[in-house]
Amino acid sequence: MEADRPFTGIITDIQRYSVHDGPGIRTLIFFKGCPLRCRWCQNPETWHVRPELMLYPEGCIGCGLCSASCPAQAACGARTDRDKCRECGLCAQICPSRARKMAGKGYTVEEIVETVKRDKVFYDRTGGGVTLSGGEPVYQSRFAGRLLDTLREQNVHTAIETCGYCSEDTFVQLAGKTDCLLFDIKHMDENEHKKYTGVSNRQILANIRRAGAMCRHIIIRFPLIPGVNDTVTNIEQVCSLAIEVGAREIHLLPFHQAGEEKWRALGRRYSFEGRRLMEEEEIEAVRSLIENKGIPADIGGGGIYKKDIEKREGLD
Ligand code: SF4
Numbered sequence: 001m002e003a004d005r006p007f008t009g010i011i012t013d014i015q016r017y018s019v020h021d022g023p024g025i026r027t028l029i030f031f032k033g034c035p036l037r038c039r040w041c042q043n044p045e046t047w048h049v050r051p052e053l054m055l056y057p058e059g060c061i062g063c064g065l066c067s068a069s070c071p072a073q074a075a076c077g078a079r080t081d082r083d084k085c086r087e088c089g090l091c092a093q094i095c096p097s098r099a100r101k102m103a104g105k106g107y108t109v110e111e112i113v114e115t116v117k118r119d120k121v122f123y124d125r126t127g128g129g130v131t132l133s134g135g136e137p138v139y140q141s142r143f144a145g146r147l148l149d150t151l152r153e154q155n156v157h158t159a160i161e162t163c164g165y166c167s168e169d170t171f172v173q174l175a176g177k178t179d180c181l182l183f184d185i186k187h188m189d190e191n192e193h194k195k196y197t198g199v200s201n202r203q204i205l206a207n208i209r210r211a212g213a214m215c216r217h218i219i220i221r222f223p224l225i226p227g228v229n230d231t232v233t234n235i236e237q238v239c240s241l242a243i244e245v246g247a248r249e250i251h252l253l254p255f256h257q258a259g260e261e262k263w264r265a266l267g268r269r270y271s272f273e274g275r276r277l278m279e280e281e282e283i284e285a286v287r288s289l290i291e292n293k294g295i296p297a298d299i300g301g302g303g304i305y306k307k308d309i310e311k312r313e314g315l316d
């Protein structure tokens with residue numbers, strides 16, 4: 001019966017001990033499902049809410065167990081007929097070499113909280129907590145809301161990393177339940193935003209302005225993509241937005257190619273394959289441009305918090 005099924009969220013990963021995604025040492029909960037389709041996406045396994053099969057052919061040892069177990073006759077060693085595949089996950093469970101993996105698994109709020117509580121001592125010592133990331137937490141807003149409520153009851157500091165593409169009601173509801181908002185801004189120009197992410201930025205900009213009126217702690221996260229959003233005009237507009245909404249910092253996330261293999265594993269074409277990486281000096285120039293506007297800027301996402309932890313733990 002539907003009512004007897006536990007209420008679960010589909011999560012791709014739970015990562016402990018992060019210092020890059022909000023204050024202090026944090027546990028990151030990667031939600032599955034995202035309304036954007038950024039062409040440079042480094043986590044394409046989070047796009048759809050449903051669990052998805054990832055295939056790494058170079059790991060296959062040719063044992064044939066997947067073919068024998070597949071109910072759809074879709075699996076055949078290093079190959080899968082994706083038109084036939086029902087993404088049931090049986091082949092991934094049986095594959096001895098992890099050439100097959102499923103992205104996404106159902107968790108209850110209680111299961112996540114149980115994991116999170118193990119690191120409470122680190123959160124308390126460093127001013128850390130839990131960050132809901134993704135994918136996009138607002139895409140599973142009911143589950144995200146319940147998780148935030150439970151963490152608040154346990155006195156755990158929370159943050160949401162969001163692209164802000166959702167209705168104002170959903171946004172206000174979740175933003176009101178969290179202590180810190182890591183708000184991703186991809187592009188200030190509506191047409192360019194649409195071209196590279198598949199959606200307009202109008203609702204996103206409306207939501208961050210709403211956040212400015214209700215959230216005390218906003219950090220803007222800006223993926224720095226060469227040839228896409230790295231013009232001086234665009235960066236200056238991001239700075240103006242940061243000042244308008246009272247963001248405390250801008251975190252620059254320079255483009256990298258670490259997610260390339262995941263596109264292949266999902267059987268998707270990656271249009272940013274081979275795209276050049278930015279030189280260190282170019283990234284530093286962007287940082288200076290932002291700091292000259294009076295806004296603290298960080299490369300990589302740790303910001304003032306990472307420096308603070310390093311100092312406290314004697315790592316600097
Ligand atoms: S079960 Fe794994 S290792 Fe065996 S044939 Fe299938 S993909 Fe290859």
Ligand code: SF4
Nearest residue numbers: 070085086088089091
């Ligand atoms: S996920 Fe299921 S249907 Fe798809 S290839 Fe594996 S066993 Fe077959």
